Amino acid sequence: MTLEQFNTLVAAPGDTNALRAELASLPFWKVAKCSTAFKLPDGRVFTEESVATTKTIGGKYIVCSMDSQYLKGPLRVVTAYDEKASAIKSWGIAGGSLAVSTVVLYPEKRLTASSGAHEEFMEISVGTYSETESFSRVSVYKNGVLSLTRDARYWPMKAEPGGAANEAPPHR
Numbered sequence: 001m002t003l004e005q006f007n008t009l010v011a012a013p014g015d016t017n018a019l020r021a022e023l024a025s026l027p028f029w030k031v032a033k034c035s036t037a038f039k040l041p042d043g044r045v046f047t048e049e050s051v052a053t054t055k056t057i058g059g060k061y062i063v064c065s066m067d068s069q070y071l072k073g074p075l076r077v078v079t080a081y082d083e084k085a086s087a088i089k090s091w092g093i094a095g096g097s098l099a100v101s102t103v104v105l106y107p108e109k110r111l112t113a114s115s116g117a118h119e120e121f122m123e124i125s126v127g128t129y130s131e132t133e134s135f136s137r138v139s140v141y142k143n144g145v146l147s148l149t150r151d152a153r154y155w156p157m158k159a160e161p162g163g164a165a166n167e168a169p170p171h172r
Helices: 005-013
Strands: 031-039 045-057 061-068 073-082 087-094 095-108 111-118 120-131 134-142 144-156
Touching: 005 061, 005 073, 005 087, 073 095, 087 111, 095 120
Parallel strands: none
Antiparallel strands: 031 045, 031 144, 045 061, 061 073, 073 087, 087 095, 095 111, 111 120, 120 134, 134 144
């Protein structure tokens, strides 16, 4: 994926196409509350509460967007199945360029694991999910040294008037 393709997908409106089978087991809520705790090696902890919105595009992409006070800006992630790699991939912006992670999904146990690298940073993540909550723990390394850990918990928000905000996509 190129940076231009990423930006085009982030800006595109969502649709109601059923997700391809390889993505159908990922946790998905159109609107979710997110609680994130960042822990630095010196013991300092920063927490933030935010709202994440998620959309699907063409049954091939999941796009998640949220604003982060800690990172002082928007967080956008595009997830898709990479046929060439036979793996789920997630892309995000880091330092002005694309960073990519490979995701391993164990749907029968509702577990996820991922790893990715960008410049001198490497991230390793493990997570679990249910119909009502998703949790992940991420370890971020800079030049091989633990830089921070990030625990993120998501849960669907209640439906708002005029639409079901936490309605699952058509594949469920």
